[in-house]
Amino acid sequence: xxxxxxxxxxxxxxxxxxxxxxYFESLSVRIIETVAAAKRQPPLSWxxxxxPQMAFAAGFVALVIAGYGGVRLLDSLSPATDPAVPASLEDxxxxxxxxxxxxxxxxxHVIHSDETNDHSVNxxxxxxxxxxxxxxxxxxxxxx
Amino acid sequence: MTDKELVRLFHEGGNPNYAFNLIVRKYQERxxxxxxxxxxxxxxxxxxxxxxxxxxxxxxxxxxxxxxxxTWLYRIATNEALTFMKSKRxxxxxxxxxxxxxxxxxxxDDPYFNGNEIQKKLQKAILKLPQKxxxxxxxxxxxxxxxxxxxSALGTSVGALKASYHHAVKKLEELLTE
Numbered sequence: 001x002x003x004x005x006x007x008x009x010x011x012x013x014x015x016x017x018x019x020x021x022x023y024f025e026s027l028s029v030r031i032i033e034t035v036a037a038a039k040r041q042p043p044l045s046w047x048x049x050x051x052p053q054m055a056f057a058a059g060f061v062a063l064v065i066a067g068y069g070g071v072r073l074l075d076s077l078s079p080a081t082d083p084a085v086p087a088s089l090e091d092x093x094x095x096x097x098x099x100x101x102x103x104x105x106x107x108x109h110v111i112h113s114d115e116t117n118d119h120s121v122n123x124x125x126x127x128x129x130x131x132x133x134x135x136x137x138x139x140x141x142x143x144x
Numbered sequence: 145m146t147d148k149e150l151v152r153l154f155h156e157g158g159n160p161n162y163a164f165n166l167i168v169r170k171y172q173e174r175x176x177x178x179x180x181x182x183x184x185x186x187x188x189x190x191x192x193x194x195x196x197x198x199x200x201x202x203x204x205x206x207x208x209x210x211x212x213x214x215t216w217l218y219r220i221a222t223n224e225a226l227t228f229m230k231s232k233r234x235x236x237x238x239x240x241x242x243x244x245x246x247x248x249x250x251x252x253d254d255p256y257f258n259g260n261e262i263q264k265k266l267q268k269a270i271l272k273l274p275q276k277x278x279x280x281x282x283x284x285x286x287x288x289x290x291x292x293x294x295x296s297a298l299g300t301s302v303g304a305l306k307a308s309y310h311h312a313v314k315k316l317e318e319l320l321t322e
Binding site: 007 | 161164165168169172173176177180181186193194197198201202256257258259260262263264266267285286288313316317320321
């Protein structure tokens with residue numbers, strides 16, 4: 001579709017805004033009254049002038065204090081921190097090293113337990129179990 | 145009575161209230177329409193106009209007639225209207241574009257707007273202009289002010305005003321081209 005070019009001509013100059021009826025008749029009286037009222041008002045002291053800013057600052061400080069208090073309160077009400085959960089990255093690495101050490105000990109214990117534990121699983125049971133899986137006999141034989 | 149005579153009457157006539165009353169009667173309507181085109185709403189324009197005259201009253205004792213009275217009043221009215229718009233933005237934490245968008249929506253159900261569809265479109269398009277261009281366009285196109293007078297009221301050079309007005313017209317024609 002071809003665009004219809006718009007040209008700003010004088011026909012659009014007409015004021016499209018209106019006012020309530022009789023607005024301008026009473027306007028000067030209201031303006032003079034407003035000016036007279038402003039003249040009667042004493043100039044603001046610095047305290048009065050700063051009152052909104054001071055109220056805002058006080059509100060902000062109160063909010064910060066309330067927020068801090070709320071966080072402290074929640075901290076005190078929450079259960080003690082789980083020692084298993086590391087508090088920081090360093091604690092995590094330390095815990096990992098301990099775990100590794102523990103795993104090595106456990107592994108050794110499992111290896112040696114076959115010799116010491118009376119209730120350990122015997123070799124025949126292990127072979128039967130492995131045979132029930134799809135492990136080949138050659139692989140089972142290689143374990144022995 | 146000319147502006148110079150009004151200013152002289154205010155300073156030397158012994159009755160500044162009377163002189164100020166005459167100034168208000170002479171310029172209230174012109175300034176109202178100037179403010180109204182900036183703030184759009186009638187109620188806001190009424191408030192801003194009152195404030196502008198309060199400012200004018202307190203500054204008139206220092207006005208020595210270096211500029212014309214009416215461009216001086218225009219400057220006060222413009223500053224008041226722009227301050228009002230700024231306070232509206234900061235009060236509701238709005239960017240400028242959102243305030244103009246709100247004003248544009250206001251036109252839809254404004255009981256004191258009786259323009260036809262194309263005039264409504266024109267007003268909405270004017271609200272899309274940058275603030276300075278909008279001011280210059282309104283003063284030149286609707287108020288039919290001379291560039292020299294706009295320059296005195298806004299403190300911008302005549303050359304820059306002409307360029308801004310030209311850009312504003314081009315942009316409006318683009319916006320209104322179907």
